[in-house]
Amino acid sequence: MATDFSFPDAAAKAATMPKEFEPEKMSLSMGPSHPSTHGVLRIQFELDGEVVTKADPVLGYLHRGDEKIAENMTYNQFVPYTDRLDYLAPLANNMAYAIAVERLANLQVPARCQAIRVLTAEMARVSAHLMGLGAFGIDVGAWSVFMYCFEEREKLYTLFEELTGARFTTSYARIGGLSRDVPEGWTKKVEAFCDQFLPILEEILGMLTRNKIFLDRTVGVGVISKEDAISYGLTGPNLRGSGVSTDLRKDRPYSGYEQYEFDVPIGSKGDCYDRYLCRGEEMKQSVRIIRQVIKNFPGGDWYAKDARKIFAPPKEKILTSMEELINNFMIVTEGPQMPAGEVYFEAENPKGILGFYIVSKGGGVPWRMKIRSPSFCNLSILPKLCVGNMVSDVVSILGSLDFVMGECDR
C-alpha cells in the first residue's frame, strides 16, 4: 500500500501544534557536483521537510566566456567552440552556426551540402535524445536504460568518427560548406544503423513507457501550462510537451527541411511523462527523415564553389595555383570576409531552439555574437516549477527538462 501524503492533513495538524514545534525551513544546496543535476547546476532550495518552498538555480559554473572569445576569433575558428555548446549534439550546433553566418552574406549552399547537414543534424538529434533518455532513466533509477542508450550512441559515434574524424566534438561545418565530403559507403552504414535501431528503440521505450514506477514518478509531475511555456521562452520538446506546436523545421524550414515528410509529436498535459514521450517519438521521426535523405541523396558539390572569399579552395588547387593560394591565405588569416550587418538565425536543435545573433562590421571577425541557448531559457522556469514538489520530484523534473550546462552557461 503506497504511503499517502495528503498535505491538507499535515497543515491542519501543524495548526494544532504549539509554536515551538513549528518546523523551520531548511536551506539545501543541490549541486554543483551532483549526479542528478546533468552537469554543474546548483539549485539553492528552501525546504519545509521534504517539500520545496523556494528554488533558486545558480548558473555559471561552466561559463567559459564563449561570447567574448567569439569577438576574437574568425568565423571558421569559432566552429570548435560551437561543438562544445550542446556537447550531446555537436553536429546540430555546427550546422546552426554555419547557416547563421552564411545568412550574413546571403550565401546559398548546394543541395548536397544541405542534405548532409540535415542528415548529420538528425543523427545528432537521435544521439542527444538517447542521452537525455538515458540520463532521465538513471535519475529515476533505471540503470539498464542508460546502458542500452549508450550502446546505441556508441554505434552513432563510430559513424561520426568515420565521417568527421572525431567521436563527438566534430567541428564538421565550415562557413559555406563542410570540412569534407561523405566517404564511400557511409550512407549505407547509416541505413544499416537505422534498420537495427528501431527495434532496439522499441525495447528501450518499452522498459519505461508502461513501467509502474516510472509512471508514478513522472505522470502529473512538473506540469507546465501553455501560457507559462510561452512566457518563459521554453522551446523544443519542453514546449511541445505542453501542447504548443512550434517546430522551426516545419514553421520556417531551413537547409532543405521542407522536402522531407515527418511528424512533430505534441503533448497534451505538459508533465514529465509527456516530455518523455515527445522525445521518444521524435527519435522515430528523425529516423524517418534520415531514411528519406539517404533515399534522395543529391550529388554535386558539397560546398559553395562561387564563394571565393569565404570558403577555401580545394587543396590541390592551393598547392599549384597562385590565385587559390592567395585566397586560402586571406581566408585563413583574416577569416571569411562577411559584409557588415546584423542577422539572427535560429535552428531547431534537440534541446530546443538555438539562436545566433551576429553583429558584423565587415571582415572576418564578428563584432558581437550572442548565442541564444535553449537550455538557459528552459531552466528559467525552474523556480516556478519546483515549488510545492518534493525533492525527489525535482530530480524527475530536471531529467525531463533535459538541459545541458555547456549550452546554458556558454
Added chain:
Amino acid sequence: MTTTDVDLPTAVSQKFPSATVRPSLDCPAYNIPAAEALALLQTLRDAHGYDFLMDLTAVDWSAEKSPRFTVVWHLYSSTKHNYVRVAADCANDADPAMPTTTGLWAGADWHEREAFDMFGIKFTGHPDLRRILMWDGYPYHPLRKEFPLAGLPADFHDPEITAETKTGLISAPMAGGPFVATPGEPMSEAEPRAKDEAWNEQREKPE
C-alpha cells in the same frame, strides 16, 4: 521562403512615430527610444501576435561611441512564423539603464540578469537584478569592449579557498594571442595582430 508581415511597418510607424527602421539583413527591425520600448514590445505582443520573446541581449559599441550600449529584443510569432527585432539605445553611457520587460514575458528575467552581469546595464523594475553567470562579488563586466579577453586579476569568491590555495583569478597567459585581423584597414595594419594580450615578448608579465 516564408511570408513577411506586410502590415507591420505601417502599423508601427503610425502608432510609434519615433520608431525608425533599423538596417537588417533578415527580419524587420526597429530602433526605438528607450522610453517607448516597453510600449512597442507590448503592442507587438498583444496586437500583432509576437508572443515569444526569443532573445534579449545587448551590444557594446565601444567606449568611444555614444550611445554606447544598445539593448536588442528578438520576438517571434508562433502564428505568423516571423521574427521582429527591436533595438533601443541606453540613455546614459556611464550608467546604462533600460526598463524591464519581465512584466510582459517571465523569461526576460534571466536574460536581463545576464545583460546586467556581462554589460552592467541596469533594468529598472527588475524583481531581482543580480549576476547570473559570474558570482555576485565579481568586480567587472566581462563583455564590455575595454575588458580584455584574458581577464583581470581578482579573488575567488570563497575567501577560505583563496587562503588555502594562495591563488586567485589571473589574467590568462595569452602570450601574444589570439591573432586576429582587423577588418577594413590597409593590409599592413589588417594583418593578424595580437588583439588582446595580458603579456607578450615586448611587455613583461604583470605581477
Added chain:
Amino acid sequence: MVTANSELAYNSKIEGDVVVTTADAAINWVRNNSMWPMPMGLACCAIELMATASSRFDIARFGAEVMRFSPRQSDCMIVAGTVTYKMATAVRRIYDQMASPKWVIAMGACASSGGMYRSYATLQGVDRIIPVDVYVSGCPPRPEALLDALMKLQGKVKRERSASKLLSA
C-alpha cells in the same frame, strides 16, 4: 641476493596457504585494482567518462566502475571538463573532503591547462588548485586514452611506498 619483489606471486603448491610478500606490494595491489573514481564531470569530457563506464569501454574491468559521487568513499578524482573560476572553489573543497590516499587525473585539455578556453572565466589548468597525478590530453580524450591514464596511475601507485606512509603517519 634479494631484490625488491613488487610482484604478488602465489603458487599454492609451494607456499600452501601462506603468501609471503612485501607490505607495499599487497597494499598497492589492493589499491590499484579497486580505484574508485570521484567523477568531477563538468563538461564534454564527462560524456566520454560515461562512455568509458559503459559497456563498450568497460571501466569495470579495472575495478573502477564504482563512480562514487561522495568524496569520502572515492580514491581518485577524475576532473573531466572545463574548470571555471566559479567552480574551482567547489572542486578544491571536494578534493579536501576526500580521504587519503587520493589521486587526481586531469582529463582533457581543459582540466590540464585550460584548453582552448583562454578567457577570463576559465581556470588555466586544475593543477593551479589541486595536485594532479596524471594528465590526459585530448579534447575530449578517447575512452581508450582515459583507460591508459588509469593504467598509468596504477603504475604510479604500484611504485609508492605505502606501508611506510601508513605506519609512520
